[in-house]
Structures are given as C-alpha cells and as structure tokens.
Amino acid sequence: MATLLDGRRLAAEIERRLGAVISDGLEVAGRAPGLAVLRIGDDPASGVYVANKEKACDRVGIRSHGGHLAADTPAGEVLALIRRLNADPTVDGILLQLPLPQGLAEEPLLAAIDPDKDADGLHTLNLGRLLKGERGPRSCTPAGVMALLRCADVPISGAQAVVVGRSILVGKPMALMLQAADATVTVAHSRTHHLWEVTRQADLLVVAAGRPQLIGAVHVKPGAVVVDVGIHRVDGRLCGDVNYETVEPLASAITPVPGGVGPMTVAMLLVNTVVAWCHRHGLDHPLADLLP
Ligand code: NAD
Numbered sequence: 001m002a003t004l005l006d007g008r009r010l011a012a013e014i015e016r017r018l019g020a021v022i023s024d025g026l027e028v029a030g031r032a033p034g035l036a037v038l039r040i041g042d043d044p045a046s047g048v049y050v051a052n053k054e055k056a057c058d059r060v061g062i063r064s065h066g067g068h069l070a071a072d073t074p075a076g077e078v079l080a081l082i083r084r085l086n087a088d089p090t091v092d093g094i095l096l097q098l099p100l101p102q103g104l105a106e107e108p109l110l111a112a113i114d115p116d117k118d119a120d121g122l123h124t125l126n127l128g129r130l131l132k133g134e135r136g137p138r139s140c141t142p143a144g145v146m147a148l149l150r151c152a153d154v155p156i157s158g159a160q161a162v163v164v165g166r167s168i169l170v171g172k173p174m175a176l177m178l179q180a181a182d183a184t185v186t187v188a189h190s191r192t193h194h195l196w197e198v199t200r201q202a203d204l205l206v207v208a209a210g211r212p213q214l215i216g217a218v219h220v221k222p223g224a225v226v227v228d229v230g231i232h233r234v235d236g237r238l239c240g241d242v243n244y245e246t247v248e249p250l251a252s253a254i255t256p257v258p259g260g261v262g263p264m265t266v267a268m269l270l271v272n273t274v275v276a277w278c279h280r281h282g283l284d285h286p287l288a289d290l291l292p
Contacts, residue, residue: 001248002250006256007148007256010147017287018270019060034093035065035270037065038067038082041100050097091117094117111124115136116137119140119273121173139170143271147267147290148261158183160183160201161178161184162206166187177292178204180292204227206229207228208230211241214230217243228244229261231258240255
C-alpha cells in the first residue's frame with residue numbers, strides 16, 4: 001500500500017510554524033503580516049478559493065486586506081489599486097486571483113505587482129530568480145509539492161523525475177525546482193508521443209496536465225512516487241489527473257485529491273507572505289526548508 005502524501009496534515013503543521021514565527025516577530029515588526037487578495041468579478045470557484053485563503057490567513061494571524069472589484073472594473077482602476085498596495089507598508093503580499101474576467105489582460109496586472117510582494121511567486125522577475133537559484137518568493141503549487149516530498153523523505157537527488165505539463169503556473173517551475181534539488185528531469189506535454197513510455201521511466205512522477213484521470217496504471221513504474229496536481233469535478237465528485245484507484249496499489253507514495261497538493265498551495269502562499277514580512281523587518285526566520 002502506498003504512503004499517503006497528506007497535504008492537509010502538512011499544511012496544518014506549516015500553519016502552526018507560521019503562527020509561531022508571527023508571534024515571535026510581532027513586537028519587533030509592530031504589526032501583523034498583511035496579504036491582499038484581489039478578486040475581480042464573480043467567478044464562483046474563485047470565490048471559494050479566495051474565502052479559503054482568507055480563512056487560512058485568519059488561522060495563522062495574517063491580516064487580509066480583501067478587495068473584491070466588479071467584473072467591469074477598468075484595467076486602469078485595478079492598476080491603481082495594485083500600485084496603492086505596492087506602496088502600502090502594511091501589505092507584505094499581493095495576490096491577483098485568476099482567472100480574470102474577459103477583457104482584462106493578466107500580464108500587465110501581474111507585472112505591476114511589486115516582485116517582493118508577489119505572494120504567488122509568478123512575477124517574471126521571481127520566475128527568473130528561480131531559474132537562477134536566487135532568493136525570492138516561489139510559485140506556490142510546485143513549492144508545496146517540494147515540501148510534501150521533503151516531509152516524506154522522498155529521495156530527489158539523482159532520481160528520474162517526470163513532470164507532465166509545462167504551464168508557467170505549475171509544470172515549468174516544478175521542473176526547475178526538481179532540477180535544483182538534483183533530480184534528472186523530463187517534461188512531458190500535450191505533444192509528447194507515447195506518454196506512457198516517458199512516464200514509466202519516472203521514480204518521481206508529477207502530473208499537472210489538467211486532464212481528469214489521464215494517468216493510469218500503464219503510465220506508472222511500480223514503486224514510483226506519484227504527485228497529482230490536477231483537480232476536477234466530474235459527475236459531482238472531485239478527482240485529479242491520476243486514476244487513484246488503479247495507480248495507488250502500484251505507487252510507493254501518492255497524493256490524494258482532494259487533500260494533497262491543494263492545501264499545500266494555500267500554505268505556501270502564507271509562507272511567501274510571512275517570509276516577505278520577515279525580510280521587511282529584518283527578522284530571521286526558520287522557514288528556509290520551505291523555499292525550494
Ligand atoms: P494548463 O492547462 O495551463 O497546462 C496543462 C499542461 O498539461 C500543458 O502544458 C499541456 O501541454 C499539458 N497537457 C495537456 N494535456 C496533456 C496530455 N494529454 N498529455 C500530456 N500533457 C498534457 O494547466 P495548469 O494551470 O498547469 O494546471 C494543471 C492542473 O492542475 C489543472 O487541473 C489545475 O486545475 C490544477 N491545479 C491545481 C492546483 C492546486 O493547488 N491543486 C494549482 C494549480 C493548478
């Protein structure tokens with residue numbers, strides 16, 4: 001039976017650590033860390049994600065500076081708000097909840113966020129910092145995967161890792177983080193021929209394809225560690241990109257959906273915010289193990 005890579009449990013442990021870092025630093029900083037989550041429009045899934053992020057902030061003692069703008073807010077107004085938050089000394093992290101309503105371009109708005117307040121780790125400068133191995137906020141989902149692997153003592157150095165998916169949000173930064181941890185990394189994508197031949201090479205398989213149950217037993221080498229980033233609602237039930245029932249008996253360790261990568265993504269958003277707060281106030285923090 002595969003070891004369960006339990007994201008809910010690890011996220012709760014990280015939240016406890018963050019709570020302790022915040023209470024230790026509060027006196028010197030003179031204020032709690034602040035995270036601004038900007039939601040534009042009424043996408044219902046985004047509403048749930050934003051509410052979850054705000055609840056997580058409350059649990060650890062991060063002040064959330066919520067901002068919910070109408071779907072028809074002009075880009076200039078959103079930009080002006082981002083600039084105000086950039087200049088606000090009580091805000092350590094800014095997150096623009098995606099997707100944006102039609103008509104609002106993501107790129108200029110994401111680019112306007114102060115890179116040192118980029119709680120999502122998706123700013124061009126921060127992706128460049130990741131590429132070069134420089135310090136900076138890391139993309140939350142792949143950083144969450146790295147934390148899950150490290151917590152379970154999954155051997156990464158020298159491992160053959162395959163990442164399915166090459167998005168800027170997950171696949172690309174995931175591949176960079178695994179490479180930085182000395183894995184030998186292959187990236188597969190929608191144009192890859194004979195996907196199963198590639199994925200069967202993996203000691204460590206990370207799937208972020210956005211295709212429900214794409215990966216079955218035929219794709220997995222016995223004993224592999226399997227991380228499922230995908231999340232879908234199919235016939236009213238949540239599932240991932242991996243067919244859990246057929247893959248779990250083969251894998252040595254596997255993430256569940258839900259309860260695997262999802263909670264880790266939120267935890268890493270909090271980590272980026274608290275680390276930015278520590279830097280701003282010259283505080284040491286014991287969170288380096290969470291910054292791949
Ligand atoms: P995306 O659509 O931007 O990218 C998907 C990638 O998968 C692409 O690079 C594409 O080439 C590749 N792909 C698509 N079909 C494929 C196939 N048949 N074979 C091989 N590769 C294929 O998606 P994304 O933003 O990277 O997200 C991927 C999944 O992860 C989605 O289900 C998304 O909802 C989920 N997600 C979950 C979290 C979380 O916190 N759990 C966070 C981000 C994304």
